[in-house]
Structure formats: C-alpha cells, structure tokens
Amino acid sequence: MTEFSHQLKEALSLVQKPGRYTGGEPGCTYKDKSKVDVRMAFCFPDTYEVGMSFLGEKILYELLNRHENWWCERAFMPWVDMKEQMERLNIPLYCLESKDPLSDFDIVGFTLEYELCYTNILAMLRMSGIPLRAADRDESWPLVIAGGPCVCNAEPMADFFDIMQLGEGEQMLQDVCAAMEYAKKNGLNKEQLLLNLAKIPGLYVPSFYDVTYEEDGRIRSIKPNRPGVPEKVTKAIVKDMDSFPPPENFVVPIVGAIQDRASVEVLRGCVRGCRFCQAGQIYRPFRERSPKLISDCARILCRNTGYDELSLTSLSTSDHSRLEEILDNLNSWAEADHVSLSLPSLRVDNFSESLVEKTTRVRKSGLTFAAEAGTQRLRDVINKNVTWDQIERGCRIAFREGYTSVKLYFMMGLPTETMEDIKGIADTAQQVVDLFYKIPDRPKGKGVQVTISVACFVPKPDTPFQFCAQDTREQLREKQKYLLSCVHSRKIKVNYHDSATSVLEGIFAKGDRRLGKVIETAFNHGAFFDTWEEYFDYDRWLQAFAECGIDPNFYNYRTLALDEVTPWSHLDVGVSQAFLAREYQKALRAETTQPCNRQCSGCGANKLLGGPCFAYDQNQL
Amino acid sequence: MLTIRISFEKRAEAAYISLLDLQRVFQRILKRSGLPVYYTQGFNPHIYLSFASPLSLGQESLCESCEIKTAEENPDLASWKETLQPYMPKGIVIRSVAPAQEKSSEIGFADYTITLPLSAEDALIAYNESETAMVSKKTKRGSHEVDLKNYIPRLEYTKEGDGLSFSVRMPCASGEGVNLNPSLLLAHLQQTHAIPPWQCEVLRTQLYTKNGAIFC
Ligand code: SF4
Numbered sequence: 001m002t003e004f005s006h007q008l009k010e011a012l013s014l015v016q017k018p019g020r021y022t023g024g025e026p027g028c029t030y031k032d033k034s035k036v037d038v039r040m041a042f043c044f045p046d047t048y049e050v051g052m053s054f055l056g057e058k059i060l061y062e063l064l065n066r067h068e069n070w071w072c073e074r075a076f077m078p079w080v081d082m083k084e085q086m087e088r089l090n091i092p093l094y095c096l097e098s099k100d101p102l103s104d105f106d107i108v109g110f111t112l113e114y115e116l117c118y119t120n121i122l123a124m125l126r127m128s129g130i131p132l133r134a135a136d137r138d139e140s141w142p143l144v145i146a147g148g149p150c151v152c153n154a155e156p157m158a159d160f161f162d163i164m165q166l167g168e169g170e171q172m173l174q175d176v177c178a179a180m181e182y183a184k185k186n187g188l189n190k191e192q193l194l195l196n197l198a199k200i201p202g203l204y205v206p207s208f209y210d211v212t213y214e215e216d217g218r219i220r221s222i223k224p225n226r227p228g229v230p231e232k233v234t235k236a237i238v239k240d241m242d243s244f245p246p247p248e249n250f251v252v253p254i255v256g257a258i259q260d261r262a263s264v265e266v267l268r269g270c271v272r273g274c275r276f277c278q279a280g281q282i283y284r285p286f287r288e289r290s291p292k293l294i295s296d297c298a299r300i301l302c303r304n305t306g307y308d309e310l311s312l313t314s315l316s317t318s319d320h321s322r323l324e325e326i327l328d329n330l331n332s333w334a335e336a337d338h339v340s341l342s343l344p345s346l347r348v349d350n351f352s353e354s355l356v357e358k359t360t361r362v363r364k365s366g367l368t369f370a371a372e373a374g375t376q377r378l379r380d381v382i383n384k385n386v387t388w389d390q391i392e393r394g395c396r397i398a399f400r401e402g403y404t405s406v407k408l409y410f411m412m413g414l415p416t417e418t419m420e421d422i423k424g425i426a427d428t429a430q431q432v433v434d435l436f437y438k439i440p441d442r443p444k445g446k447g448v449q450v451t452i453s454v455a456c457f458v459p460k461p462d463t464p465f466q467f468c469a470q471d472t473r474e475q476l477r478e479k480q481k482y483l484l485s486c487v488h489s490r491k492i493k494v495n496y497h498d499s500a501t502s503v504l505e506g507i508f509a510k511g512d513r514r515l516g517k518v519i520e521t522a523f524n525h526g527a528f529f530d531t532w533e534e535y536f537d538y539d540r541w542l543q544a545f546a547e548c549g550i551d552p553n554f555y556n557y558r559t560l561a562l563d564e565v566t567p568w569s570h571l572d573v574g575v576s577q578a579f580l581a582r583e584y585q586k587a588l589r590a591e592t593t594q595p596c597n598r599q600c601s602g603c604g605a606n607k608l609l610g611g612p613c614f615a616y617d618q619n620q621l
Numbered sequence: 622m623l624t625i626r627i628s629f630e631k632r633a634e635a636a637y638i639s640l641l642d643l644q645r646v647f648q649r650i651l652k653r654s655g656l657p658v659y660y661t662q663g664f665n666p667h668i669y670l671s672f673a674s675p676l677s678l679g680q681e682s683l684c685e686s687c688e689i690k691t692a693e694e695n696p697d698l699a700s701w702k703e704t705l706q707p708y709m710p711k712g713i714v715i716r717s718v719a720p721a722q723e724k725s726s727e728i729g730f731a732d733y734t735i736t737l738p739l740s741a742e743d744a745l746i747a748y749n750e751s752e753t754a755m756v757s758k759k760t761k762r763g764s765h766e767v768d769l770k771n772y773i774p775r776l777e778y779t780k781e782g783d784g785l786s787f788s789v790r791m792p793c794a795s796g797e798g799v800n801l802n803p804s805l806l807l808a809h810l811q812q813t814h815a816i817p818p819w820q821c822e823v824l825r826t827q828l829y830t831k832n833g834a835i836f837c
Contacts, residue, residue: 004633006819006820009679009822010817010819010820012637012679013679013818013819014819018637018679019638019639021637022637023634024634024635024711024712025711026646026650026708026709026710030711252649254638254642254645254646254710255642303653304653305649305653306650306708307649308649308652338652
C-alpha cells in the first residue's frame with residue numbers, strides 16, 4: 001500500500017475534494033516500480049475533472065501499461081487550494097498512482113489540448129522542481145514531451161519541450177518509450193537519445209531546428225541544424241483503425257469527471273472540411289472502425305467499468321458509413337446490459353427519425369445543432385454545408401420526438417462577416433421558435449427554449465482561415481451588442497463567451513517560438529489556470545508582452561500572405577499549404593467544397609495512407 | 622427479502638472518498654456485478670444501499686459496512702465477495718458479505734485507534750488531569766457544548782516509534798442516541814494545546830451494538 005506522507009495528509013485535510021489527489025480509482029494500474037524499466041508520467045495541464053474526461057489519455061494509458069516493464073501513471077494540475085498547500089508544505093507535484101514526484105520519472109508527457117493551458121504546463125514543471133527550459137535539462141532530468149492537437153503549431157512552447165509528437169500517439173508514444181528503454185540500458189546521453197528519437201515518424205525535436213527572421217518580424221526560414229534530421233516533420237497516423245482496438249477499460253473517476261461515461265471512438269478525421277475547423281484538417285484523412293469491433297469493445301468496456309452510458313465519439317459520428325449497423329450491433333445487447341447510448345456530435349443534415357429512435361430511448365433533454373453561421377452566404381464561406389431546410393427538418397423531427405429545448409451553436413468574427421450575418425443568427429433562432437408552435441403534434445404543455453451559443457472565431461493554423469486576421473475585441477463587442485438587439489423573444493437565450501481569452505488563443509495558435517519568453521514571463525507574474533475565467537488576467541498578459549518587447553497584434557491581427565513561411569511550415573499534418581490557399585480563395589468567393597467521401601479535393605493528406613482515401617466507385621453516396 | 626451486510630476496510634486512498642462518492646462507487650460496482658440485488662421501485666430505480674455510521678473524510682476504518690437487499694433465498698455470498706472485490710477502489714478491502722444479524726440502528730459504540738505526534742504528550746497528560754474537557758459540537762439544531770470527560774475519562778496512551786497512540790471507545794449511535802466523532806477529541810486537543818489535527822491519524826477498529834456485542 002502506498003503510504004501518504006504526513007505533509008500530504010495535512011494538505012489533503014485542508015483542501016476541497018481531496019479525492020482528486022489520491023489516485024486509487026477502479027481501473028488504475030499499479031506496478032512494482034523496482035521491476036519496471038520505463039516510468040512515464042502522463043500529465044494533463046488542467047484539473048482532474050477536466051483531464052479525466054479526455055479519451056486520448058485513456059487510450060495511451062492502457063496501451064503503455066500493457067507493456068509489463070513500463071509503467072504509465074497520471075498527474076493533473078492541482079486546483080488553486082491544493083497548489084497553495086503543496087507549495088507551503090514543500091510537496092512536489094506527484095503522480096497519483098505511486099505518489100512519486102514527477103522528477104523521478106523517465107518521461108514527463110503533457111497533452112496540449114488547447115492553447116490556454118500553456119501556463120499550467122509551466123506551473124506543473126515548476127511544482128515538480130524540473131527546469132522549465134529544455135536547454136537547462138540534461139539526461140539526469142526526465143525527458144519532457146508533448147502530444148495533442150496543439151503540436152500542429154508547437155512553436156510557442158518549443159523552448160520547454162525536448163520532443164513533441166505530431167499526430168496520433170498510439171505507435172509514436174510506444175516508440176518513444178522503447179527509445180528511452182534503450183537509452184537507459186545503453187547509457188546514452190541526451191543528445192544521442194534525441195537523435196534516435198528524431199528518427200521516429202512524427203517526432204519533432206524543437207532544438208534541432210533553427211529559425212531565422214525577416215526584418216519586419218516574419219519568418220525567413222526554419223531549417224534543421226543537424227545532419228539526418230528531416231526538413232519537415234510529417235504527422236504520424238494510425239492507418240488502420242482496426243489495428244488499434246479502442247480501450248477495454250478506463251480508470252473510473254470517483255470524484256465526478258465532466259464526461260463520466262464509457263466512450264468509444266468510432267472514426268477519426270472528418271470528411272466535411274469546414275474551413276474554420278482545425279480538427280477537421282489536422283486529423284485527416286478520414287478512417288473508420290468496423291461496427292463489430294466497436295460494439296464488442298464497447299460491451300467489454302461497459303462491463304469492465306460499470307458505466308451505464310455509452311457515447312460514440314468522433315468529430316462527426318453520424319458520418320460513419322455504417323452508423324446504423326453500429327447502432328444495431330450496440331442495441332442487440334445495450335438494453336439487456338442496462339446501457340444507454342448517446343451520440344454527441346449529431347449533424348442536422350443527416351439527422352433521421354430512425355437515428356433518433358436508436359439513440360434516445362432514455363434521455364430526451366436537450367438537442368444541439370451546430371449551425372455556425374446565421375446566413376446561407378456565410379455558411380457557404382465557411383463550407384458548413386447546412387441549409388435552413390435541413391435545420392428545419394432536424395428540429396421538426398426532434399420536436400415530434402419530445403424534445404423541447406434546442407441549442408444552436410454559432411461563431412462570430414468569421415471572415416467576410418457583416419451585420420447582416422449577425423442578424424441572421426437571431427433570425428434563425430426565431431424561426432426555430434416559430435417552427436415549434438406550428439407543429440401540431442409538438443410536446444404538450446411545454447414551451448420551447450432555444451439557446452444561441454456564440455463563440456468567438458479564432459483563426460487556427462492548418463486551416464484555410466489561417467491566413468485571416470482575427471476580429472478585434474471592439475468589433476466583437478459591437479457585433480454582440482447588435483445580436484442582442486435583434487433578439488425579440490423570451491424563448492431565446494443568448495450565451496456569449498468573453499473575447500479576451502480568444503485573443504490570447506489567437507495569438508498562441510499562430511505564434512512562433514519568440515512567444516516562449518512571453519509565456520514564461522506571464523507565468524512568473526502569476527498566470528496559470530488561464531482557461532478559468534476567475535484566474536485569467538488579460539492585463540497581466542499585456543504586461544508580459546510589453547516586458548518582452550513583443551507586439552501581440554503581429555500574430556493574430558495580421559493577414560498572412562498566401563506564400564508566407566508560417567511558424568508551423570516545418571510541421572506537416574498532411575494538408576498542403578497550396579490546398580489551404582485554394583480553399584481560402586474559394587471561401588472569399590463563397591464557393592463550397594464537397595466532402596471527402598463524395599469527391600477528393602486533393603488536400604494531400606492521402607499521402608499519409610499511401611493511396612486514395614476513399615474507394616469512390618464503390619461508394620453508394 | 623434478505624438484508625445483506627458488506628463489511629469492508631476503508632483505508633489509505635479510500636479514506637478520502639466521501640459518502641456521496643462512495644455511494645456512487647457501490648452503485649456502479651454492484652450494478653456491473655450483475656448480482657441479484659434489490660432495486661428500489663419507481664421512476665428511476667437504483668440499488669438499495671445503506672451505509673452505517675460513515676466516517677469523516679480522511680479517517681480510516683477496518684469496519685465500515687453497507688447494507689443491500691436481495692430477493693434470493695440462499696445467495697452464494699462467498700462468491701459475491703470474490704465478484705465485487707476486483708472492482709473496488711484501492712484501499713477498500715471487503716472483509717465479509719453476510720446476512721445482516723442486527724439492524725444498523727442497533728449500533729451504539731465504536732473503538733478507534735488514534736495516533737498522534739510525540740509532541741502531543743503534554744496535551745494528553747493535561748486531558749487526563751483536568752476535570753472537564755469541553756468542546757462544541759455542531760448538530761443540525763445548532764451547536765452545543767459537550768464534556769468529553771463524561772464519555773472518555775482517561776486516555777491510556779503508549780509510545781510507539783515517533784508517535785503516541787491510544788484506543789478509545791466512543792458512543793456512535795445514529796438517530797436520537799449520542800454520537801461522538803473522534804474529530805471532536807482532536808478539535809479539543811487543537812484548541813487547548815494547538816495539536817494540528819492533520820498530524821493525528823484516526824482508525825476505526827470495531828463497531829458494537831448498544832448491548833456491547835460486536836456489530837462488525
Ligand atoms: S486527400 Fe482528398 S479525400 Fe483525402 S482528406 Fe484530402 S481532400 Fe479528403
């Protein structure tokens with residue numbers, strides 16, 4: 001049994017929800033540390049509740065721990081009260097399973113899910129006593145690595161990481177652990193280890209690249225500074241989704257995670273090509289798992305974890321070509337096993353009655369539709385191929401099925417957007433309200449509630465809108481005010497997200513490695529938990545930029561030239577710059593692009609598969 | 622309907638699981654087990670579960686218990702234990718699964734082993750010498766003063782390694798009866814001699830009925 005130190009007991013007695021810091025949840029892995037060769041600390045730079053909701057960590061935790069001689073444990077960012085107690089009592093940040101400090105591990109890995117968690121990474125390193133900068137760590141320190149979607153423009157964090165994983169971690173992270181095992185057994189120094197790591201597909205060693213700049217601040221070139229290091233790092237993918245079955249067990253959190261249910265990833269990538277969506281580009285190409293594998297693994301997962309709710313996750317689950325077959329498979333056992341199904345990312349355009357029936361046996365609370373823009377013109381610009389007729393059809397079915405509340409997601413600050421488009425958001429919501437009252441067999445005795453949820457658009461790298469400047473806060477405020485003035489019904493609620501965090505997100509999304517010192521400065525001035533509004537301090541960030549002599553507007557308020565060398569131009573996620581430029585120009589002409597399963601638009605991502613993404617002639621679509 | 626008592630240890634990591642979370646854990650594990658346990662009727666059926674005299678967060682126990690029900694007449698309870706244990710959180714060790722002999726409302730007393738830092742010796746001597754040991758106890762109806770000496774006249778401690786330890790029996794009744802939590806004693810030591818409660822460890826070792834028979 002792991003002993004808790006007196007200090008840890010003291011800290012735990014003084015904080016809220018101490019169960020977040022103890023480990024020991026059903027499903028977690030314990031090993032004898034004297035018998036393992038590689039120890040990895042899998043760190044999530046946000047709270048336990050947020051981190052325990054992410055599927056990626058669960059996948060990799062299971063994969064690594066299948067190796068008898070490796071032990072992967074978990075660490076999360078302690079909440080403010082616990083951080084304070086740990087600092088007061090000199091408790092270094094530890095992994096939940098062994099309670100050993102992060103500095104005892106061979107590999108300390110962070111998942112970079114969103115830009116605003118960057119300061120938390122520094123906070124976690126500092127709490128572990130690990131030097132922040134890669135250059136200050138020799139082989140006596142853990143190898144500090146990163147993975148996750150933000151690695152597609154890893155540059156703002158380049159100074160802090162020894163290596164970064166571009167793409168999907170299933171194979172890559174196992175290769176990293178194997179390289180670490182080899183390095184330890186053969187006494188390699190850090191440089192030798194890094195050189196070996198640089199050979200692994202998808203692995204990026206930031207210190208092996210030099211960046212030069214033009215006088216106006218733009219990048220001139222990014223070049224490897226060692227022989228044998230590739231000019232471009234190409235994203236790693238799992239070519240055949242059935243070759244890595246989904247996890248059959250999860251660590252089941254005791255203190256409530258946000259997503260506390262079983263989930264199975266049914267496909268990866270997205271066929272749609274929405275131009276604002278980074279995930280839709282960087283996870284290309286589209287790959288599916290087969291229905292039987294999904295169903296079998298889901299059943300084992302539910303049995304192992306005791307979850308009674310199963311969600312089928314992916315960027316766009318209803319685009320699975322055999323979705324009905326998956327649901328039929330699942331429904332053959334779900335009821336007997338007391339498991340209910342949910343599809344989190346239903347799309348309005350292929351939302352059918354039989355689909356609703358197969359998934360909503362239990363819960364009929366709310367329904368969400370991502371319309372993203374208020375007018376057809378703007379939806380064409382962003383290539384969100386959804387029409388009002390489809391929204392209407394989806395809502396009509398939903399209302400008849402007993403739903404009474406609808407949430408509509410929109411973005412504000414999209415390229416080419418005018419006030420007409422903003423008004424369109426309110427009009428769309430009003431049309432949904434009117435529709436409800438026109439339906440004779442609507443749920444009786446209840447009113448309808450339409451919620452408009454508006455997010456600020458942030459241009460992201462590797463999307464056709466990477467070239468665009470972000471709207472300023474003033475522009476966004478004005479649009480927000482106008483939107484409110486266009487809403488005339490009490491059945492409509494508007495949720496709006498503050499734009500200050502989006503500004504920072506925009507800067508880091510498209511930033512380069514010069515921003516490392518800004519992040520470090522802001523952190524030294526007390527920035528962490530920037531995702532949490534109560535701790536986010538915009539002025540502190542402005543001060544950090546000023547102290548470092550860096551103009552933040554250069555990164556997010558500037559339109560990029562189509563042939564500009566971007567900070568991420570050496571990180572190849574599959575889609576080519578030429579494709580992105582082409583799509584951007586089509587966007588400006590409000591021309592749409594076909595989804596990948598209808599017609600290939602030649603984005604270049606198929607090279608990762610080594611062949612075409614779809615067998616078009618056999619496609620029944 | 623047969624009432625079954627699951628007796629278990631709750632130590633280390635598991636000491637930090639709150640009652641509410643523990644209820645969820647048991648619901649989930651029992652459900653997953655597929656064992657023929659009784660579900661409450663109604664719109665949202667859930668497994669009938671009742672935890673007897675749950676501990677405060679951070680305290681450990683060798684004798685926690687939870688009641689469930691079953692419609693089976695002769696359930697194979699030995700296999701129940703085997704079925705449930707592998708899914709329990711770390712620190713929860715099932716000691717027995719057996720038909721309940723007594724109602725949990727019969728619980729009257731509990732034994733605790735309390736471990737304190739050596740520096741607490743003066744506080745214990747002072748406790749033993751003083752006439753009264755007042756501490757305020759919060760209840761649903763407000764707070765009132767309790768004299769601990771009425772229940773625990775002396776603390777017979779021994780030195781062990783770098784700590785002191787003693788065992789104490791305290792009233793532990795549910796409902797109308799007297800119920801004293803060891804944290805009251807720790808609060809008293811903190812107030813009088815500034816002994817930090819987090820340096821003290823509490824382990825509940827046994828529960829007794831009002832008649833003094835072992836409950837679990
Ligand atoms: S290569 Fe064609 S089909 Fe494949 S992801 Fe790119 S656009 Fe889609």
